[in-house]
Amino acid sequence: xxxxxxxxxHITVSEGASLELxxxxxxxxxxxxxxxxxxxxxxxxxxxxxFSGDTLVQGIKGFEAEFKRSQSSFNLRKPSVHWSDAAxxxxxxxxxxxxxxTFGTGTRLTIIP
Amino acid sequence: xxxxxxxxxxKIIEKRQSVAFWCNPISGHATLYWYQQILGQGxxxxxxxxxxxxxxxxxxxxxxxxxERLKGVDSTLKIQPAKLEDSAVYLCASTHGTGGxxxxxxxxxxxxxxx
Numbered sequence: 001x002x003x004x005x006x007x008x009x010h011i012t013v014s015e016g017a018s019l020e021l022x023x024x025x026x027x028x029x030x031x032x033x034x035x036x037x038x039x040x041x042x043x044x045x046x047x048x049x050x051f052s053g054d055t056l057v058q059g060i061k062g063f064e065a066e067f068k069r070s071q072s073s074f075n076l077r078k079p080s081v082h083w084s085d086a087a088x089x090x091x092x093x094x095x096x097x098x099x100x101x102t103f104g105t106g107t108r109l110t111i112i113p
Numbered sequence: 114x115x116x117x118x119x120x121x122x123x124k125i126i127e128k129r130q131s132v133a134f135w136c137n138p139i140s141g142h143a144t145l146y147w148y149q150q151i152l153g154q155g156x157x158x159x160x161x162x163x164x165x166x167x168x169x170x171x172x173x174x175x176x177x178x179x180x181e182r183l184k185g186v187d188s189t190l191k192i193q194p195a196k197l198e199d200s201a202v203y204l205c206a207s208t209h210g211t212g213g214x215x216x217x218x219x220x221x222x223x224x225x226x227x228x
Contacts, residue, residue, distance in 0.1 A: 004155075036219075043117070043204060043219035044156070090155050099144060099208045099217060100169060103155030 002027040002093045006104035013081050014112050021076040021107050023091030032094040033074040034101065035065055039087045047089075050074060061085070086111045115139065117220035119205050125226045131193035134223045137186070138207030144168075145182055146217065147190050148204040156204055162188065195227045 003026045013019050025031055032051050036044040048059025055067040065076045074091060088108050092101040118137040126132050138145050144163050148156035159178065161169040164185040173180070177196070182188040192199055202222040209215050 041221070043221045044206075044217075045219075046216050049216065092155075099215060100146065100158055100161055101148075101156070101217060103157070105153070105155050 002031065002095060002102045004091050004093050004102055004104035006089075006091055006107050008107045009105070010108045010110065012110045012112060015083055016080050019076075019078045019081045019085070019109070021089050021091075021109070023074045023076065023104060024072050025074060025091070025093045026072065027093055027095065029096060030069075032096065032099075033065075033067060034092040034094070035059065035063070035074075035076050036090045036092060036103075037061075037087050038090065038106075044090065047076070081109075081111055083111045083113075085109060117205055117207055117218050119203075119220035119223055121223055122221065123224050123226075125228060126195055128197055128227050129194040131191065132195055132225060133189050133191045134203050134205075134225075136188045136190070136205030136220060138188075138205070139218055142207035142209055142218075143185070144208045145188050146206040146208075147180060147188070148206065150202040150204055150222070152201070159190070159203075192225075195225075197227050200225055200227045 005024045034049045035047040038044050047063050048057050050057050050067045063078050088106045090106045091104045120135050146161050147159045150156040159173045160180045162182040165182050180190045202224050204222045205220045206217040208217045
């Protein structure tokens, strides 16, 4: 069965600083990988996804993620965070042929001035 | 394009009572999912429908939870009787259902509090 680990429960970053959120997955074949963001009281919004091809994927709001098969990782990055990026971030995996998502426990991002 | 609609947004019930949630997916989306998100955790799949058939309900507590998707469009999720541990946000999502890893669109969720 697939699984996702997000080792950081809570991260605090200064506005304008760079950000990296970690995600490790466990899956026997090439996975479909996703990053979702959830603002308070809102549903989940897709930031970006990886299916195949270029291992560096670009998403919305200036986010990017890099798939590293050797490390079973799919870390999310942003060069300069904005106060509006404060939210909960979830990494998720799906297996080929099925869009059912397995989520990590999430990382809560706090932005300080 | 209208998003995934869910109602109600909030619900407070006493334990052992029953409750139902409603979801209307994006028009044309064949696959519909119900996820349970307990505070401090990631969403966990309860049930997956393809059109009006159940694809996966392995994590649905069938002694108290039930779901249906009549006519392959909107869906209801019911809990009867509710327990304290059912307090969570219930998220509905939909996809085109082509199996190609397409994006899942989520509703805003129903926050259930069982007291």
